[in-house]
Amino acid sequence: MAKKMIIGITMGDPASIGPEITVKALSDPAVYDRCSPVVIGDVCVMEAALKVVGREDIKIHPVSSIGECLFTPGTIDVYDMKIVDMEKLETGKVSVMAGEAAFQYVKKVIELAMDGEVDGTVTNALNKEAINLAGHHFSGHTEIYADYTGTKKYTMMLAHENLRVVHVSTHVSLREACDRVKKARVLEVIEIANQACLDLGIEKPKIGVSGLNPHSGENGLFGREELDEIIPAIKAAKAEGINADGPVPPDTIFSKARGGWYDIVVAMYHDQGHIPLKVVGFIYNHEAGKWDAVSGVNITLGLPIVRASVDHGTAFDQAGKGVASELSLVNAIDYAIRLSVSNKN
Structure with a gap:
């Protein structure tokens, strides 16, 4: 029998839905059939979350090293950071x-992965304002991971079912995002996207490259980025043997990807990729007044370690109510397992 991957899961912001959905996800014995999960967080917060979601039958097992973990259904191993004062x-x-705690959980799980103590990492949401108030000036998880792993070439991938999206730029202003559409960076992201598909077991990846401007610029009528930067990058990728197509107009490329034309889409900036992914992954039931599904996954590509994440925020408005969906977290765990197995092979 193949060795189960050890997956380190950060608890996320202690004031968020992170602890609750972590309990919900790890209450399913099937997760333990697929991997050996350990939560990086605070025992006191996780114990409180048990009550919130009505799963006081589950036991919290504090550990101070991975070797102490039980990895047993019905018990959640928590690497206790002892940061939060519940009062x-x-x-x-x-x-x-809460910002300090969320940051330290991420830092610790990165250390555990870099030291080979966990095979992959999964992150619950943190609050960017909170971590900056705590003195950690990062714009998000992706940048923290890049900094603490010494990674220069990386990108974010979002995934929901057969729709996968990577980005040329993410957490910058729209004005700056346009300036970042350069041949070298577009080619770099195409290359990372191709490797990500191979790592996921897609033998001959088909990569759709989006344009930046309406109608992909209409041959320079609506902007020259396609002519001067994106098309040269696609030609360079093809010269490397990568099956890249484009630039495809941004208003059609995602429908084509959902239809199976492409295995992954290279988006030019944050919202160009995030909006279509979240339209299909986030489903709100108006009659019931709740989210039926929040199921996208966020993966950082180009790192020396595996990192997958929920594709939603801290949802402070839902925190403490026990109603938040764990589906995105479960999907992130599954992606982390697949990528960890690939890394070991």
């Missing part, structure tokens, strides 16, 4: 304490 924690509120 000061306000659920659903931004705070320095």
Whole structure:
């Protein structure tokens, strides 16, 4: 029998839905059939989350090393960071304490992965304002991972079912995003996208490259980025043997990808890729007044370690109510397992 991958899962912001959906996800014994999960967080917060979601039958097992983990269904192993003071924690509120805790969970899981103690990492949401208030000036998980692993070439991939999207730029202004559409970076992201598909077991990846401008610029009528930067990058990728197509107009490329034309889409900036992914992955039931599905996955490509994440925020408005969906977290765990297995082969 193949060795189960050890997956380190950060608890996320202690004031968020992260602890609750972590309990929900790890309450399913089937997760333990697929991997050996350990939560990086605070035992006191996880114990409180058991009550919130009505799963007090589950036991929390504190550990101070991976070797102490039980990896047993019905028990959640928690690498206890001992940062949160429950008397000061306000659920659903931004705070320095919660920001510090969320940051330290991420830093620790990166260390565990770099040291080979866990095979892959999964992150719950943190609050960017909170971690910056705590003195950690990063714009998100992706940048933290890049900094602490010494990675220069990386990109974000979003995934939902057969729709996968990578980005030329992410957390910058729209004005700056346009300036970042350069041949070298577009080619770099095409190459990373191709390798990601290979790592996921897609033998001959088909990569759709989006344009930046309406109608992909109409041969320079609506902008020259396609002519001067994107097309040269696609030609260079083809010269490397990569099956890249484009630039495809941004208003049609995602429908084509959903239809099976492409295994992955290279988007030019954050919202160009995020909006279509979340339209198909986030499903709100108006009659019931709740989200039926929040199921996208966020993966950082180009790192020396595996990192997958939920594709939603801290959802402070839902925190403490026990109603948040764990589906995105379960999907992130499954992606982390697949990529960890690939890394070992």
